[in-house]
Amino acid sequence: MSDQDRNPKDDRLVRAYERMLEDAHEAIEQAQNETAPRLREVLDKTRDNLVELGELSREEAQRVADYIRRDIEDAAGFVAETGQDIRDWWRFDLELMERRLFEAFSQVADQTRLQLAQIAETARRMSLYQAGEITGPGTLVCDKCGAETHFVKAGRIPPCAECGATSFRRNPVGREDQQG
Structure with a gap:
């Protein structure tokens, strides 16, 4: 996508995605023994803050929170199913990604893996990603x-x-044989 094709709203939503993920990471670090309901609370709080600050509409903020939940559930489901490292879910060299995003995603996925194992079935059924x-x-x-x-990095599909x-479906290393 060229710079001229970018929609300022898209960039704002991508920044909101990254901000919500960063806030979720910080909250997880502070409460490492918390469960999946705590993650929902953190995302809901961050969503509400973005709405109150006028950065996003309620609908936009909810969509971004849902995107993060979907990605975390998919990553945790992959790790639970395959026993592989979160790096395999990303499926490319970590040198290409910002280190803070990897750490944030890893923390969230690791901390919620057990709780999200129950949600893995739902995540598999709802694993379609839409343009x-x-x-x-x-x-x-x-x-x-x-x-x-x-x-x-985070972006619009x-x-x-x-x-x-x-x-689309996410197809990380280890899932190629599950296509069909």
Whole structure:
């Protein structure tokens, strides 16, 4: 996506995604023994703060919080299912990512892994990513043609560059054999 194609609203939502994720990370560090309900509380509080500050509408803030929940649940489900490292979920060299984002995501995923194991089934059923939504770093695979779209940081999901389809699934290392 070129600079001229970027929508200021998109950049604002991406910044909100990163801010919510950072706030979630900080809260997790302070309360490492807390459970998944604490994560929901943190995201809800951050969402409400962004709305109160006028940075996002209630609907936008809720969508960003839902995107973070989806990504965390998917990452935790992957780690619980495969026993592989969170780095495999991202599926590319960590040198490409900002270190703080990796640490934030790892902390959140590690701290919530056990609690989210119960949610893993729901996450699998709801693991479709749609064009226009925001996602964190990783690789998405087009449901229609199988083309990969790589994200080195949080960003808005574009339609498939190969076929124009709008539905994707995350396909990290270790899940290739589960396609079908």
